[in-house]
Amino acid sequence: MAAMAATTTEEFFDALGRQGHEPLMSRGNGTIRVELTDGKKSERWFVKVSRGDVEVARTGRGEADCVVRGTRELFDRLVSGRTNPVVALLRGDLWFEGDYNLAILFQRLFPDPPRSRKKTAS
């Protein structure tokens, strides 16, 4: 589900790993490697998807089917809804490589932007 109340990258991946199954990834198969840079430091997350079953790890083996690349600061904004992933992609702040479809399904997991609300008639 989209509205995960994560505020940081760790919380986002922790919640995703605990969840174990993500219906929005039902059509996804393969491994996404998320590569984040923070100045000189870098960190990696591996998300293995098999028909909606999701495993999250900090280390991984073998080739990833899809690589998602950006700064750690950007990713914190993505997982808290403060930046829209498509906008980040078009601006050249976020990069997808490999299996685009997997990346598109993955971006659906980022939450609502703050302050947006379900509308009822006024």
Next chain:
Amino acid sequence: MSDDLVKILDGNTFVVSDQAGDIEASRDDPTGLFSYDTRFISTWVLTINGERLNPLSVDDLQYFETRFFLVPGTGTVYIDAKLSVIRRREVGMGFHEELTILNHSDKPVRLTVRLDAGSDFADLFEVKDDLRKKGKYSTEIKGRELRLRYQREEFRRQTTVSASQRARIDSKGMTFTCRIEPHGEWTTDLDVVPVVAALEDVAQARAARRISMQRNLERWLAQAPRVECDWEPLRRIYQRSLVDLAALRFSPPIAGGRSLPAAGLPWFMTMFGRDSIFTSLQALPFVPELAATTLLALGDWQGSRVDDFRDEDPGRILHEMRYGEMTAFEERPHSPYYGCADATPLYIVLLDEYERWTGDRKLVRDLEIEARAALNWIDEYADLRGDGYVWYKRRNEKTGLENQCWKDSWDSISYRDGRLPGFPRATCELQGYAYDAKLRGARLARSVWKDPDLADRLEKDAADLKRRFNRDFWVADDEYFALALDPDGNQVDALGSNNGHLLWSGIVDKSKAKAVARHLMGSKLFSGWGVRTLAEGEARYNPIGYHVGTVWPFDNSFVAWGLRRYGFKEEAARIALGILEAADFFDGRLPEAFGGSERSQTKYPVQYPTACSPQAWSTGAPLLFLRTMLGIEPHGDHLAVDPALPRRIGHLELLDIPGRWGRIDAFGRGRVNAGGRSSRR
């Protein structure tokens, strides 16, 4: 845009130039090389010894390829031309131009050939709305390449121009010096490549998959059913539709190389929920794979968040996707924008119709999550007044769309006296689509997802919706359905073509259908060519008003389908013939819309001034008319045929119709009510 411009395209890359092949774009002028909603070339001018060239003729070889025959000199007299020039241009990844200069004299010539090249990197929205740029331009000369660049923060776009012959390159183009022997020729290849950094990977993957475009087109045409008919224009119109539909295919960087229909050239070479779905529905009996891609791509991008700026809700199907600078910097909400109320129920309609034709249950299973979310959107997010109807009201009040139905211009929804209602609005056809989506969703739930409880609930909801709709929207005095309900739940009582969509959806009580058909074919709505968007006599009626009086071929194709659904075969055939006869006046290519003037007044259909052409759902209209004239309809593993041909058409055959039956032929003979048959091969 003016009609003497030459357009070639491949997916969302297209080149628009003048008759000489030159491009000299002003800011708000739609010429240039466009890709991913950005203009990558705005200047492309060829001179020989300082002189511009004069067009002799233009060969539109294919939709992706054209050839310009030119001579030097801008005067009108060129009898004595000693030189001629051929520019053969093919669009692909950017474009490729083969420039050939022929010396017809018996003396050698020495020439200075100059090509001016430049780019303003305008976003399509800027070209449409004449807006200013915020980033920085630069150029670089590297080896044999001229690189034109634009940068705003990390947003970078580049155009690379290169030539096979040695040239002097400067920041504004390249100059060649050449000597051509008597009766000899000189030639160079020119390549223009747009570079979109973030999407580069995808573009390269696309290039790798590309087989020759010529072969691709041939295969596309060979796989489509064949039409045999004694009315010659119909064969031409059909061929034109198939080729244009091939041209409008577009592979978004998410569809795994498969393609879906973009909406139209030049402004709408992008993914549109509504247009892609309607076009896929029209094309189902001919090229069902378009529907599969549309369903997958729109499913991938289905809304997952509540986002006011994008008018996004979970389960909602997108309205429009854009890749340009203004979208990247959130000056426009198209990343993607979700503000339309019909694409989501229509998504279910397409999914079910696709399965009925192809028997592809796997896709229905694969998209179960998305389909359920779409069905849920109808009840949970679209019912803004909590009364069981589909309503719309934009949350993005600055750049969102006011009217989120197909008639999306500002004045399209009015009362008879011309007043405009407030928001939210519940237009009538949206209720029809929702009704149809519920019934079709129920069929899929029962037969594919094995969820009879959901099926029961959807059927009960649909029956309830139909009952209330026939009570609340029915204008009892005049016997038609109101255009919409206003925020107070009162009828917005103008008469429009929407009534035909209601027949198509099946929401109309049988007892009311006859009166509705009478209105559709009456002189207030039917112009003789087709059904007007708004009836003559309504205060806002204007025969050249975008959604308030013009005739839309796409609209009419669904109106005809609706009439057939309720048994009005002859009426459906009359509409089909009217629009097809109009198509004949437009050389087989139907525009987006044409004037609603009475046919007997104008003799020929008047094209709406700024209509897009070709436009996908206009291109698809003749295909749907073929379906409705032949009355072909899947029943289980069979294709039923129940033809009703208009006068003028003595016999009609559609051969090799693909579907769950393999390939099958359909025949129709004689006038309306003549018998028909089908044969399996």
